[in-house]
Amino acid sequence: MEKKCLACNKKFTGRVDKLYCSDYCKSDYHYQKNKGKTPTFYRRIDNQLRLNHRLLKHFNKSGKSTIRAQKLIDAGFNPRIFTHYWKTKGGNVYLFCYEYGFWKTTENGKDKYVLVEWQPNYMKLDGI
Numbered sequence: 135m136e137k138k139c140l141a142c143n144k145k146f147t148g149r150v151d152k153l154y155c156s157d158y159c160k161s162d163y164h165y166q167k168n169k170g171k172t173p174t175f176y177r178r179i180d181n182q183l184r185l186n187h188r189l190l191k192h193f194n195k196s197g198k199s200t201i202r203a204q205k206l207i208d209a210g211f212n213p214r215i216f217t218h219y220w221k222t223k224g225g226n227v228y229l230f231c232y233e234y235g236f237w238k239t240t241e242n243g244k245d246k247y248v249l250v251e252w253q254p255n256y257m258k259l260d261g262i
C-alpha cells in the first residue's frame with residue numbers, strides 16, 4: 135500500500151498502520167511535535183526518578199555507604215521523588231528508587247544519606 139510519510143511527505147510502501155518512512159522520521163516527528171512544550175508532570179517525575187536511581191547507584195558501589203546529603207543534592211538528587219519505602223524493625227524508614235534506597239541521618243551535625251540496596255530475601259512487597 136502506498137502511503138505518505140507524516141514527517142517528510144515522502145511516498146513509501148508499507149503496512150496499513152505504518153505512518154513514517156523510517157524510524158528516523160518517526161522519532162523526528164515526535165521530537166518536533168514535543169519541542170518547546172513543557173514536559174508533562176509524568177515526564178518530569180519520570181526523569182527525576184531515573185536521575186535519582188542513577189545517582190544512588192553511582193554513589194553506592196559497595197552496597198551500603200554514607201554520603202554527605204549536600205553532595206547528592208548538588209548532583210541533582212531530589213529526595214522527594216522515590217518509588218516505595220521500607221520500614222525497618224527499628225522504625226527507620228528507607229526510601230527507595232527501585233532497588234536503591236536511602237535514609238537521612240545526622241552525623242556530627244551534618245546531614246548525611248545512608249545508601250542501601252533492596253534486600254529481596256527479607257524485604258517483601260505484597261504482590262511484587
Ligand SMILES: [Zn+2]
Pocket residue numbers: 139140141142143144154155156159
Ligand atoms: Zn519520512
